[in-house]
Amino acid sequence: MRKEDxxxxxxxxxGIYERxxxxxxxxxxxxxxxxxxxxxxxxxxxxxLEIGTCIGYSARWMSKAIGKEGQILTVEIDKEMAxxxxxxxxxxxYQNITLIEEDAKIVLxxxxxxxxxxxxxxxxxxKGQYLTYLPYFEELLNEKGVLICDNMFFKDxxxxxEDPPPRKHRTIIRNMTDFIHKISYHExxxxxxLDISDGVSISYxxxxxx
Numbered sequence: 692m693r694k695e696d697x698x699x700x701x702x703x704x705x706g707i708y709e710r711x712x713x714x715x716x717x718x719x720x721x722x723x724x725x726x727x728x729x730x731x732x733x734x735x736x737x738x739x740l741e742i743g744t745c746i747g748y749s750a751r752w753m754s755k756a757i758g759k760e761g762q763i764l765t766v767e768i769d770k771e772m773a774x775x776x777x778x779x780x781x782x783x784x785y786q787n788i789t790l791i792e793e794d795a796k797i798v799l800x801x802x803x804x805x806x807x808x809x810x811x812x813x814x815x816x817x818k819g820q821y822l823t824y825l826p827y828f829e830e831l832l833n834e835k836g837v838l839i840c841d842n843m844f845f846k847d848x849x850x851x852x853e854d855p856p857p858r859k860h861r862t863i864i865r866n867m868t869d870f871i872h873k874i875s876y877h878e879x880x881x882x883x884x885l886d887i888s889d890g891v892s893i894s895y896x897x898x899x900x901x
Contacts, residue, residue: 718745718746718748718749719748719749719752719815719841719888720888720889722887722888723749723841723887723888723891724748724749724752725752726885726887726888726891727749727752727753727756727813727839728752728753728755728756729756730811730837730839730893731753731756731757731811732756734810734811734837735757735761736757736761736809736810736811736836736837737760737761737762737810738761738762738763738764738808738809738810738811739753739757739761739762739763739764739809739810739811739812739813740763740764740765740766740802740809740811740812740813740831741753741763741764741765741766741812741813741814741815742765742766742795742799742812742813742814742815742816742824743766743767743795743814743815743816743817744765744766744767744772744773744776744790745767745769745772745776745815746772746775746776746779747765747775747776747777747779747780747788747790748779749813749815750763750765750776750780750785750788750790751779751780751783751785751788753813754785754787754788757787758787759784759786759787761787762787762789763787763788763789764789764791764809765788765789765790765791766790766791766793766795766798766816767790767791767792768792768793768794768795770792773790773792776790777790795816795817795820795824796820796823796824799824799827799828799831800827802827802831803827803830803831807831808831808832808833809831809832809833809836810832810833810836810837811836811837811838811839812828812831812832812836812837812838812839813839813841814828814838814839814840814841815840815841815842818842818845818863818866818867819862819863819866819867820866821840821866821867821870822866822867822869822870822873825870825873825874825877829877829879829880829896832896833896834896834897835895835896835897836895836896837893837894837895837896838880838892838893838894838896839891839892839893839894840870840874840891840892840894841888841889841890841891842888842889842890843867843871843884843889843890843891843892844886844889844890845863845864845867845889845890871884871892874892874894877894879896879897880894880895880896880897881894881895881897882894882895
């Protein structure tokens with residue numbers, strides 16, 4: 692048995708992954724997608740917020756887990772990615788997904804202003820913006836809600852000590868390192884990190900550090 696054989700991918704999602712891999716479209720890995728599916732199935736959130744729709748792969752996984760009773764709001768700034776996501780959502784029973792094509796910072800600000808609340812947030816947006824998004828996530832997440840962030844290890848550059856990372860990545864790495872420290876010691880979150888895909892953080896809003 693191979694490691695990849697442990698990840699069962701639904702038939703209607705295999706085509707998306709197989710097409711995206713050679714085209715280097717940054718969708719969730721099968722391992723990460725299955726992890727999301729399992730978490731949503733276990734937690735049974737009523738409302739999910741996703742930052743970074745891409746072409747809708749992870750949203751479709753979560754949609755299968757949340758069922759028709761739940762709702763997913765997903766945000767994507769790239770017009771072409773959003774177009775493909777809408778096409779993918781139209782190919783199945785995904786009426787519980789609402790896509791907003793806009794800058795996540797604008798959407799997050801508006802959601803906070805409207806006092807919207809979510810039980811589960813999946814953050815897979817621009818890596819250099821995680822620290823900027825955190826105060827909004829804190830406001831938007833219900834008590835006992837869960838925040839999951841992908842790509843926390845950023846190709847393992849986070850752990851690089853001897854060789855300097857490529858110059859183009861240094862700002863992202865600095866911001867991600869600051870985010871890791873902030874979320875780890877945040878008064879309102881209990882956080883752990885898992886070596887799944889490119890690293891994932893799971894933060895439970897419960898204020899255990901008070």
